[in-house]
Amino acid sequence: MSASPLAGKRVVLGVTGGIAAYKAIEILRRLVDAGAHVVPIMTDAAQHFVGATTLSALASEPVQTKLWNNPTTAIPHTKVGQGADLIIVAPATAKSIAAYRMGYSHDLLQNTLIATRAPVVLCPAMHTEMWEHPSVVDNVATLRKRGVQIVEPEYGRLAGGDTGAGRLADPATILDIAERVVGPADLTGVRVVVSAGGTREPIDAVRVIANRSSGKQGYAVATEAVARGAEVTLVSTVGLPTPAGVQVIAVESAAEMQEAMERAAINHDVIVMAAAVADFRPVHAASGKIKKGDGVPEIVLQQTPDILAGIGARKRNDHVLVGFAAETANLVDNAKEKLERKRLDLIVANDVSASGVGFAHDTNAVTLLRPDAKPVEIDLATKREVARAIINAVVDIRNAR
Numbered sequence: 034m035s036a037s038p039l040a041g042k043r044v045v046l047g048v049t050g051g052i053a054a055y056k057a058i059e060i061l062r063r064l065v066d067a068g069a070h071v072v073p074i075m076t077d078a079a080q081h082f083v084g085a086t087t088l089s090a091l092a093s094e095p096v097q098t099k100l101w102n103n104p105t106t107a108i109p110h111t112k113v114g115q116g117a118d119l120i121i122v123a124p125a126t127a128k129s130i131a132a133y134r135m136g137y138s139h140d141l142l143q144n145t146l147i148a149t150r151a152p153v154v155l156c157p158a159m160h161t162e163m164w165e166h167p168s169v170v171d172n173v174a175t176l177r178k179r180g181v182q183i184v185e186p187e188y189g190r191l192a193g194g195d196t197g198a199g200r201l202a203d204p205a206t207i208l209d210i211a212e213r214v215v216g217p218a219d220l221t222g223v224r225v226v227v228s229a230g231g232t233r234e235p236i237d238a239v240r241v242i243a244n245r246s247s248g249k250q251g252y253a254v255a256t257e258a259v260a261r262g263a264e265v266t267l268v269s270t271v272g273l274p275t276p277a278g279v280q281v282i283a284v285e286s287a288a289e290m291q292e293a294m295e296r297a298a299i300n301h302d303v304i305v306m307a308a309a310v311a312d313f314r315p316v317h318a319a320s321g322k323i324k325k326g327d328g329v330p331e332i333v334l335q336q337t338p339d340i341l342a343g344i345g346a347r348k349r350n351d352h353v354l355v356g357f358a359a360e361t362a363n364l365v366d367n368a369k370e371k372l373e374r375k376r377l378d379l380i381v382a383n384d385v386s387a388s389g390v391g392f393a394h395d396t397n398a399v400t401l402l403r404p405d406a407k408p409v410e411i412d413l414a415t416k417r418e419v420a421r422a423i424i425n426a427v428v429d430i431r432n433a434r
């Protein structure tokens with residue numbers, strides 16, 4: 034299993050006083066799950082929103098709140114920041130952003146922020162009027178220029194029933210960005226295109242031939258690639274949340290996916306074909322809705338072009354081509370045959386009949402096969418962990434050239 038780059042890292046999680054402070058608990062839980070050693074710091078105002086006990090119970094060590102009479106160390110204003118590998122402030126209020134911009138070190142969190150050389154990820158959350166106020170805009174721009182990673186708030190429901198920009202980014206997005214900041218940037222400058230989801234082939238104006246692919250594994254590969262510094266395009270049939278920093282091209286049918294992928298193959302270096310492309314499609318799609326009263330229709334099918342095999346046939350020497358093989362029998366033999374026939378550099382074989390594996394699940398178990406390397410088996414793991422193993426193999430293939 035491939036560990037998160039956050040594993041073993043000392044991460045300070047600063048929580049400031051906004052209603053979104055309750056979401057810091059979810060961020061904390063995810064950091065701990067990723068294997069990080071989490072040092073929580075709360076401001077006085079944060080403690081009006083969530084209890085220090087909750088954070089202490091979930092973190093790797095008790096919450097720190099005090100600059101003075103700190104039970105952990107006599108010099109907390111420098112010790113915490115100096116020991117950190119990463120600092121995340123979530124939520125970051127307008128006041129805490131202003132203080133950080135000015136170096137106004139009035140509390141433990143602000144002291145930690147200016148006594149560190151570790152990267153800082155700032156996750157603002159506030160009402161729209163505050164987020165758009167020129168002072169906040171200016172402070173955020175200055176911090177960004179200094180290299181602080183700003184996780185933009187989302188548009189959505191805010192406290193008090195308002196709706197607008199300012200809602201704390203999703204904890205999953207914050208974790209993705211944290212991993213990106215501390216992880217290896219071994220795909221910097223590399224262009225990666227990933228296809229994801231199942232295609233839908235029209236029968237008539239309302240009906241389609243579809244399949245059970247959720248697109249989750251493809252999205253996980255795109256998320257991991259962007260975390261490693263790649264420029265990523267996702268050619269997708271599904272409406273999952275767009276991973277931060279990824280450009281999505283929405284398609285529906287195999288024909289649309291073929292056009293998008295063949296165009297992308299021209300200016301991308303790594304091509305990952307994770308989509309479940311229909312093998313057959315109706316020869317004619319009726320322009321209107323086929324009427325039930327007209328009797329059972331006869332739908333004549335034709336084979337769709339094999340997108341991956343087509344790209345494989347015209348493969349450049351610098352391309353890395355990755356395919357998937359979803360099988361229910363003879364997993365390795367069938368996958369090897371596809372690896373050769375489609376001229377792939379890597380095939381991700383999964384037995385979709387096993388439990389917890391393949392379509393719609395959040396977990397997967399796969400075998401990675403390459404033309405001249407030993408098969409790598411990944412036991413049941415999250416799709417993100419599988420994605421990490423796939424990207425590790427892609428990096429390995431590029432480095433070996």
Ligand code: C5P
Nearest residue numbers: 306307308310337338339340341356357
């Ligand atoms: O031959 P099979 O469909 O099992 O091959 C699976 C691999 O080929 C996947 O990577 C899938 O995205 C790709 N494929 C394709 N075009 C098709 C069928 C499959 O690119 N028409």
